[in-house]
Every structure is written in C-alpha cells, then in structure tokens.
Amino acid sequence: MNPFSSGTRLRDMIRAIRACKTAAEERAVIRKECASIRASVSDNDNEYRHRNLAKLMFIHMLGYPTHFGQMECLKLIAAPGFPEKRIGYLGLMLLLDERQEVLMLVTNSLKQDLNHANQYIVGLALCALGNICSAEMARDLAPEVERLLQFRDPNIRKKAALCSIRIVKKVPDLAENFVNPVVSLLKEKHHGVLLTGIQLCIELCNHSEEALEYFRKKCTEGLVKVLKDVVNSSYAPEYDISGIADPFLHIRLLRLLRVLGHGDADASDSMNDILAQVATKTESNKNAGNAILYECVETIMSIEDISGLRVLAINILGRFLSNRDNNIRYVALNMLMKAVSVDDQAVQRHRTTILECVKDSDASIRKRALELIYLLVNESNVKALTKELIDYLQVSDQDFKGDLTAKICSIVEKLSPDKIWYIDQMLKVLSEAGNHVKDEVWHALIVVITNASNLHGYTVRSLYKAIQKSADQETLVRVAVWCIGEYGDMLVNNIGMLNLEDPITVTENDAVDVVEIAIKRHSSDLTTRAMCLIALLKLSSRFPSCSQRIKDIVTQSKGSLLLELQQRSIEFDSIIEKHQNIRSALVERMPVLDEATFSGRKAGSILAATVSTSLNYVNGVATSAAAPLVDLLDLGADEPAAAAPTFSGGNFLQDLLDVGTSPFPSQSGTTQAQKNGTDVLLDLLSIGSPPPENSSSAPDILSLSQDNKISVSPLDSLSSATRPSVQASSTAMMDLLDGFGPSPPPTKDNGPAYPPIVAFESSSLRLMFNFSKQPGNPQVTEIEANFTNKSSDVYTNFIFQAAVPKFLQLHLEPASSNTLPGNGNESITQKLRVTNSQHGKKSMVMRIRISYKLYNKDVLEEGQISNFPRDL
C-alpha cells in the first residue's frame, strides 16, 4: 500500500527530470518512466497505482501524452479508501475534460461518493463534479447535489452551491430546482456558504427572469442588511484583508445587488443608502478597498438612476484615473467606457487625461484608452482628437500602430466634417502608417477622392508631396499611383489650385518617375505593380511627350515572372505602340465611383436584392460577355493586325449587342482563356487589381461604376453610329466598346439614375423606394414608395407618415389605397417629393411611421431610413 516503498519514487522522478540538461534527455527519462507505468498498468498493479498516477500528472503538466492513465483514475476513484479517491479525483480533473467519453464511466462512482458517509469523500466528489461535469452527468447527479445543499456541514453546502452553478450552466432547465434552496443559503451566517450561495443566486438570475423576480421580492432587503452588517462589522482576523472584513463577500453582495437593482426602481431605491456608504467610507489606499469601490461603481452605474450616487461614482473614477497605480488606471478606463452611455459629459471632462493614457507605455492601458477615446469622439472635438492621435501615430510602438490606425481611420470616416479634411487626415495616416491601413480604407479613400471633383488637383499634388517623403508605405504608394494615373495632367499643370496651396513645379517626367520608382521598388507587391502599369498606360496618353519613356518602362515588365504583369505589359505595350487612335479613349478618367453603393457594399448589405435589375444585368455582362471581351483583348495580343479591321465592321457591333443579351457568338475563335479576357477589361476599368482579387474586387468596382449609370460615359463622344436605345443604360463597359463601332453617340441624358432601395423591412411589411429626378433640377427627388404586405392577412386603414430634417422639404401625395392585401399580391404606392436644400453636401435621411389595422387592432411600425443613395 505504501506508495513510496520501492521503484522510482515520485520525488526521484521529478529530480531526474529536473536534472536533464537538454530536451532530448528529458524525453528519454519520460519515455522510460512512461514505459514502466504502462507495464504496471497492464499488470493491473494495485500497489503502485497511486504513485503512477501522481507521476502521470507531473508528466502531463510537462505536456506529454498521458491518455493511457485515464482508466487508472477511474480505478482509484472506485477504490474504497480516502487516499486513493483523493488522488484519483485529482487525476480525473487534471487528465480528463468534460468532452471525453471515459468521463461517463465515472458517473456511477460519483453518485456513490456523493452519498458516502465520509463527508470528505463527498467533498471530493462535489469538487470533481463542479470542475468537469458534462451536461449528461449534470442531469444524472443534480438531485444528489440539490440534497447536499442542505447538508449539515457548511463546507459541503458551499461546495454543493458551486457545483450547482456548473450544473445550471450545463443544463439551464434545471435552474428552477435550485431557487428555493438558494433562498435559505442566502440567510446563512457562514461566510463560505453565503459567498457561494450569492454566486449561485447570480447564476440563476442570469438564466431565468422568473427567478430574478422571485429573488428581487424575497431577498433584496435581507441582502442589503447583510451588506450593512459586513460593512459595519468589527475587526475579524479570520476574514480581514488590509483592514476590511471579507472584501470577497462585499464584492459578491454588491454584484448580486446590481443584478437585482438593474431595471427595478424600488429595489434600486432600497440599496441607495448602503451603496452611498460603501462608496464614501471604503478605504482606497489598498487593492482590496479599490476592488470594492470598483464593484460599487459598477453597481451604481447599472441600477436605476439615482443621480446623487452617479456623481459619487464618477468622482471615484476620476480619482482612479489620476492614481499612479497602473492597475487602478486600467480599471478606471474600463469603467468609464460603461459610464459614457450614462453620462457622456462627465466622462468628456477627463478627456485630456484619457488622451494621455493612449500614450502610456503599458499596452493594456493604451488599448483601453484608445477604445474609450473612440467612444468620446464627436463632431465638436473630432478635429482636435484626430490631430492628437495622428501626432501620436508618428511615435507609437510598431505593434500598436495597427490598432491605432484602424481607430483613426474609423473616426475620420465616421465624423469628417468635410472632404478636404478627410483627404488630408487620410493622407497623413497613409504617410505614417500606410502599411497598417486595411484595403477597405484606401478603397473608400479613392471613392471619396473621385467624388470630390474640385479637390482632384489638390489631392494629387498632396499625394505627390507625401510620396516623396514616405515612399515605403505601400497603401500610400497605391493611392498616389492611382491618382497620378487619373489626374496626372492636373499635377503637372497645377489645375484646380486651392488658396491654401503653395504652387509646385512638377514636370511630366517627375510624375512618371514616381510611378517608375514604385513599380521597380523591390517590396512592391503584385497589386501595386499592376496599379502602376495601369497608371503608366493612362499617363502615356495624358503626357504624349513621355510616351516613349513609358513604353520602355512597360516593356521591362514583359519578362515578369508574374503572369498577370507579363500579360498586362504586353497588352499595354501594344496599345501604346499600335493603337494610338483608341488609346486616349481607352484610358479616359474613371467615372465617378458611387459612394452610397460603395458604403452599402462595405456594410455587407446585399445590394443584389435592391438593385436587382441593374446589378443582374451587370453580372450578366461580367460572366457571359467573355467572348466579345476576348476580341478586345486580341487587340493587344496575338493578332493585332487582323483585329482592328474586323472590329470596325457591323459584325462587331453585333458582338457588342451580344454583351447585353447573354448568348455570345462563338465565332470569335479565340484561343485565349475566356477568363483572362474578362480580367483585362475589368482591369482597364478598375484600379488594376490582380487576378486573385478579380472575382471580388475588380468586378465590384466595375459594377460600382455602372450602378450609378452616369452617362458621362467616357467614350460616347468617339462613337459614330446610332445605337439601339436599349443601350441607353450605357454601362461603362459598353461605352468602352463603343469606341470601335462606327455609331454616333446616343445623346440621351435623362439625368443620373439611382437604384431603388428597400427603405424599410419588417417581418410583416416591406417598403421600397424608387427614385427619379427631373433633369435640370437636381435638388428635387421624386420618390415612389411601394408597400408590400409580407404576411397573409389584410391590413386596413393603412397610413404612411414621414418626417425629415430641416434641410429637406417633404411633400406627400395621397396613397393609391388604404387597404393592403396579404401575401404581397398587391401593393400600395405613394409618391413623395423631397427637396434637398443641401444638395451635394448632405444626403437624405427620413423617419417613417406606418400604422394600420390588423384584425381591428392597431399596429404601429417605425423606422429610420438612412440608406438613401448619396447625392440625392
């Protein structure tokens, strides 16, 4: 029986392992030990089972596999004596977890031990059950544990209470069984039982609203009294921690009062006094006291509004924030985040201190402070705070830059007062931490730049200046290259100067230099290089004098090992050399990207449903138009000589039309992979994403340019033959192809069109908006609202109301009907006319209310519509 009589003792094994100088030695020792333990296991050796398991636990802690010891635990647990059981249960908790099947085998032993005459064995079983039980075991053994909540010895009662927490967590249905026993636990004097009873009570409240109500009624008063007694109790050495009697009990009582007081004014009121006492009387020079204050503040914040207490709580946090101890500052920041929603002004007062914490040397504090600052930013302080954060970006740790950049970008996007500020701030971020900027962010920046037509010149010049200093920031390079490609002429000729700018002299060669350096830079990745190639192609047309130089640069990529670059450079080279006549049309400026569509897509909303018609059409093009597109590709590829003449004929026009209708002629007889064909065209239109991204970004950007359907189509002017009016929807791709047709442009301009949106949708109702604008009157938008009933019941007395902010004027026409039949059979339409006095500056928002009768009961639905397309 004596485990230490022969063989290697546990102590010797540990010593041998510690003596090992290398990992290999250690493995050898462990291998030997494991072998002897396995042998002993297979001999079913009773005498050393005890010790073997102890060894296995040590080996397990070092990270070696010990699964063969699992059955040994069960055997030890099944043994009659306390020592065997003690080590057996320890092994069980250490070597197994609740997901192992083996665990089920122990249920029976546990049941027996929970009913054992020796209370220490009962304690062992409760401990094991509380630490690793699975849902099945919880169900099987819950009655035993419930009974033990009334056991004579308080040490078993407290264990049973914690065990019940685990059971309730695993099987929430069992919660109600524990409600009554808990009420008696809460009346106990024994601190351990009280402590665990409170915890169980909190757990039950989390699971059942009913239990919460019950406890609120029955126990609030009693708990307030218990807290009072603990707070006012005299010195008790057994529970004293730095002058406070049982801070653990304090904290748990406060926590339970928080749960009970939350959302209930009466309960909150009854704990008012004691909370005030705890908040004012607790010593705050030791950690224990601060822990209580911290818990107390949280309770004050979450119970119903008692403003006197709130002031007290915010003051405590202010004191915490100026504490020298980092732990205290950390929890203060943590709690202030919760306080923001309660009292924003009070937290704003501490803004400067919090901003200092963003610059702390402690990563945990920095992170908390940054999140808090993010919550504190609003329209009035955004400029100052952003400046501080961007200044700090220059000196911050490398590993903090990622978080910081993401937050700054988010603040700038969310709260920028105007576009020039947005662009300025983003350029600063890109120059400081461009490598940490996410793709969505710089995509969004480009969308904003294209939309700010008066800032194109300013932006490209700023970028030019920025890239001279920070050429190593990948995303800055991308944005700069893209803008130079698009607006290179503005850079060189100083077009669109703003008053605040200093004029700079940039020659055409300087502009090309930037792109050349970027494409040749070793660290540039495929996306950047592809964007450079596109920019070069565009510049070759913008700067005819540099054409030869650009051609040389493009030619250098012909030998690139990256297929994408190689192919592009061959195509572009050929466009520069042989297709002067179409080049300028090919590389016209990108149409303005639609912000609303972009932001909608970024928010993950599926536009396919709302703009189904237009988008499906676009998708159709993207997938089925491969063949004609490949024809276009041929221009730059294998048979350029043959291609040009063929395409000028009406035959090609036929192909063009096929773009819209899905079946395409196979006569194009091309050997190029169709996919590549699509890519090229997409890339011409897009900002040059490489093929891996094609399926996602490139077509998306393409569709962006098409969704807004602005008829400033770059190539229309070049066409010279009539086109069927079907084409009036004029997607950018069509227009591009038009360049080859002999048709004249369809000079139809019926103003910009906007995709319809789902303005409001509930489980029973859907509201669609269709937009139209009168040409020449951009401020006025005609909206046709379409209501569809998604349920199967008829809605009567249907009334739609809407409200708009001051800068909008709203006129509502009468609705087509006030009865809405079910199943979406029919819909009500109603016309709205909105005049936007801030057209182009602010986008529309609208609050709506829909009321109707369903089975003679009034139903009211309300909502806010903020997904209007921009520029309405």
Next chain:
Amino acid sequence: MIHFVLLISRQGKVRLTKWYSPYSQKERSKVIRELSGTILSRGPKLCNFVEWRGLKVVYKRYASLYFCMCINQEDNELEILEIIHHYVEILDRYFGSVCELDLIFNFHKAYYILDEVLIAGELQESSKKTVARLVATQDSLVEAAKEEANSISNIIAQATK
C-alpha cells in the same frame, strides 16, 4: 468566472494548470505558449492585466512564479488579484514560506489547496484558516490510512516469518 489558472515560472515552465472551461489538450498547450510569451515579457511597472482573445488574464508575480487567472471581460480584475493573493497566502502558511521548489515536488498539494479555494471557477472560501483546516484534516486522513496499511503489512510480515 475564472476560466483557468496557470502557474508559470520565469523560465516559462508550467508549474500548475487548472481548467474550468473546456479546452482540448492542443488548445491548452497553445494557450500556455501564447500567454507565457506575453506575460513574461511585460515589464515590472505595467498593470497586471492582459487582454487576450476577448478575455482578460490577471497575473501577479511572486518571486520566480507568475500566477495567472483568466476571466471574462466584465469580471472584477482587482478582486482576482486579491484571490491570487489569498491563494498564495494559504500556500505560504501550508508550506511555511513557500518557494517554487515546494510547488514542484508537492504539486499535488498545491492542487488540493486550490480545490479548496476554487470550484467551477468561482471562489469557495474567503477564510484562509478554514481552507488550512480542511486541507490538514484530509492530509491526516491520508496519513492515518498509510499508517494503518503499514501496520497491517507489518503484521502480515511477522505472521509469515
């Protein structure tokens, strides 16, 4: 709730692990590796909290050992520091000014004591004296059983002489 308790030495060796939430063996070693990396590299003056995978790890260094407890975001970090200290004081009383070696050679004792302090990731007892008394009683039960076994084997040995 405490999700797990870790004791790591300054060299990154694990001295005690207790898991109250289910983590597979693989996850466990990954967690230990990750955390010992972040915690051991933190400077002495910094705060004792590390945010990690949406949870928080509260750690405190005692001599060469780091005591770490992982808790939910909304739990009281300062209280966890007190719980760690509570456990350390109990260990100290039990071993008589405890050191790392005590915990290596008597690791099972450290576990027994922990099981009297925490169950299911919640605090069980706020009185150090009660914990000490309970552990001592159980130890004496083991001793008694051992002696009994010894005397029986002596009797058997004498009888078979």
